[in-house]
Amino acid sequence: MDLSRTRELFERPGPFATVYLEATNPGENAAKQTELRWRGLADSLTEQGADDKTVAALEEVFAGTRGGDLDAYGRVVVAAGGEVLLDEPVEGVDRSGDVATWSPLPELGSYFRSQSGSVRVVLAVVDQTGGDVYQVVASNVEGAREVDEETVRGSAVESVHKPREGGNAHKQRQRRHAEAAYQNAADVVKGIQSAVSSFRPEIIVLAGEVSGREVVRAEMTKGLLEITQEVDAGSRAAGASEDALEDALLTEAGRAATRKETSVRERFHEAKAHNNAAEGLEAVLEAARAGAVETLLLVDATTVPGELWTGSAPEAVSTEKDRAASLSDGEVVQRPAEQVLLRTTGALGGSVAVLGAGTELTDNVGALLRFPVGG
Template structure:
């Protein structure tokens, strides 16, 4: 996708896109423009997700009070702290305890971001007060999340689940729908071998195909509404095979198939979700490697920057197409890089640790750097 030039770019400057490598998903920083539109100073709070209990409300209050006292010691804006407290008071404490949250408040403007946050269990609560919001952890998680459309199918119907899988977490189910085929005939074969029943057998086969056609149409509509990184096809073998044969070739690059799982069986459900996690983790690893390969490929065309000074200069010039952050590495001036990237329509991706990026940061550029 060719991104528009920022106000600071020269209209005559030619914008390039390096030859594409398969790279997987990214986070578009445009999603954070409304946050950066505020002047600040800001207070950023991450509440870790934990198993809820009967005292969930009390626990969240205590955790927040500990953070507030620390922030007050750092002279955080009192109005921003009050706004965060009001947001937590008005929410469902049990939900905050289970899912975790990331909140940002701006001085004079109240809460400007309130999202679910799936930090790894044991990571703890964190809070920051400063001139910019500290959204690096939120952005990294969003960039690594894998969108999965899980289709658990039988011969007559299917269940479509829209999932978001963050690293080291159970799938977060966004939506679920039931699809039932409209075939009048039963898809189940008769067991008798009489010649008179062959016609019924053929009708049963046709019923399976008709149901599969309708299920695959529903899958196509779901893909359009919820574009996934992976389409996982599971369920009973005959129904699964029939749906796969009906799916358009457009889905070939998304499709993963598994014989794990079933409906109405808790053990099979656990096995299926484990398989979804495995597939998503493999996809994420491949995507991260693809982003690193894309950076090297871009470098051959002078469309890459590495290290904080080069990347910051490119970001300020509106040249960054995709900002690459190394997993597990603290990036210098990350908060400022994210704000600058949001202003110029950049995206963010995460690469594997040990890639050797100076300062843990790199960028694929829209046009070569000046000089």
Template sequence: MQLTPIAQLIDHTPPFSTVCLQGSSPSEDAEHQLRLRWDALRSRLEEAGAPAEALEALDAALVGGETDPTQIHTEGRVLVADADTVLLDEPWDATRGQGDAAHVGDAPAVGDYVRERAGSAVLLVALADQEGATLRRVTVAEGLSTEPDAEQQVEGAGDGSVHKPREGALSHRQIQRRADEVVTQNARSVAERLESLAARWRPDAVVLAGEVQGRTALAEELPASLKSITHVAERGGIGDEAAEEALAEDLLLITRRLAAGRSQDQTSRFEQARAENRVAEGAAAVRLAAEMGGVDTLLLQADRSAPEEDELIAAAARVDAEAAVTRAELPDGVAAVLRFEAPTEVTRA
């Protein structure tokens, strides 16, 4: 992921107060539970020296704002405030299952948020039938709701019925050919809209779901640029809760495969850069490389936090680096691919 959002945070004046809420099971008393959780976190922040204005701003965002408390309680949340303003407020469970967390420091404590974002995917989902499609943009990650954050309906431009006759007379075969033509025209209309939305939304993948005949026809009409990033969700659709749940499960599986592929790609890229002496390994070397403006991609180990990780992420963000996650073992749990061959000072750090 690009670290631009983190760079925008650290442009503000510290200290930074970071709150991470773990996603919890839905509850009838979610509002009360959220209040109890926030009270405990607020006490921790207060003891750690968070400014009173920051606490009031976080209070308003969590329990005094317009967001449904049940949604916050269930999905989880990441918030970052500077001295008096909430700078980041997003529905992510970035706790790695370790419970709610609160931090105060000179840099935002967003290591697990960055890991979660790096493992997420923006999907352009087409729920197709033979007459058109429902198109959705869905951001998917572990612990994040797969509710669409944008949706459009597309009616095909085909003129006529898509229903085919059951008998085999000549006239019926002509009707069948006409029905096939209408299905193709409808699929072409949807494909054109998908191509337009993909240019605007820049998804990590296109997912075809819904009626088999509809998604098959649509797949044939996709341009090569979309076919190369297209996946099929075999189950689920729209219309009832069970169909939506099945679709959400398939979208999560697709996202996991995408994240695994990205992790493998980053590991291979790191090994290639290491052979070219363009890497920094370990916290001290990465910090020095960032100070020199040399970090191209900050690599975080998926299951391990680095020493002074918050400061390392901030330093990488300041030099417009990207962040990626790998499951490979890294010294101190952190490394970096550099923009140039590593100077001697970095290799000895």
């Protein structure tokens, strides 16, 4: 997962309030239950020392939560200095329930882990008259969550239904039918390209009627085709079942996730042979302090053990308090090692990848490096 979206957050001074609300089953009183859950978390933050302005900023977020907003997916919100800095839906949150933390660092380990297990997909369900383009976050654990949707209505005026008559008139209508279908396909591709530009998916899944998929593929650029997978599922017809489409979508997302993890593993093993990777807390810490970490590697369901000292600057990190203090302009604090490494990596422009449970990494942590560090 690219940490650039949270880079500014990691560069800000704390302390921070980090709130996780777990997904719940739908209910008629969901909004009231959310209000009660938030009230308990607000009391906890106040007891931990959170300032009134920051708690009030969070209050505005949860007071505006409608019933059902947290049914299928949880939520993570980070605030500091009376301002909300991050407000995102989140898959899973490790099923650990509602949590509120007042800390010198944003506690985003659970969020990054859940997001790293998901695949961003642009799903296009098409026919010859247009298409429905969805931005979806897919996970085989949590299912598919729709982020955005756009309906593209083809601009061609000519009917795309094939004529039945014979003769020259028939051939002319056939030609106009084909031209209309390709014009509509070009409109759909524009919608897909717009979604790709804003959402930055890992894959495009092309679904819907066969003839519609054919003309859309013919209009797609090489760059789009390289990340496109086609599935024999989905329909724009009213009342069409979505179960087969979701199954096909999750299958393609699972394959993409496997390819992504395999690629990271291969890069890591190759990089180790060229002194361009780090493994173990001490080695990764040294690389993070030097700004050399391109991708921080964690292991699913297993956190990095121990704690680290960190100061105001992201690179002011150490296992020793005095060393961290010598690198910092202000006071230093001791926090869980994983949170500190995430902060340092994110603030210095890196990313994070979570490898499958059972992966053997010393101290459950490794890194792909921008450049070699140490001897």
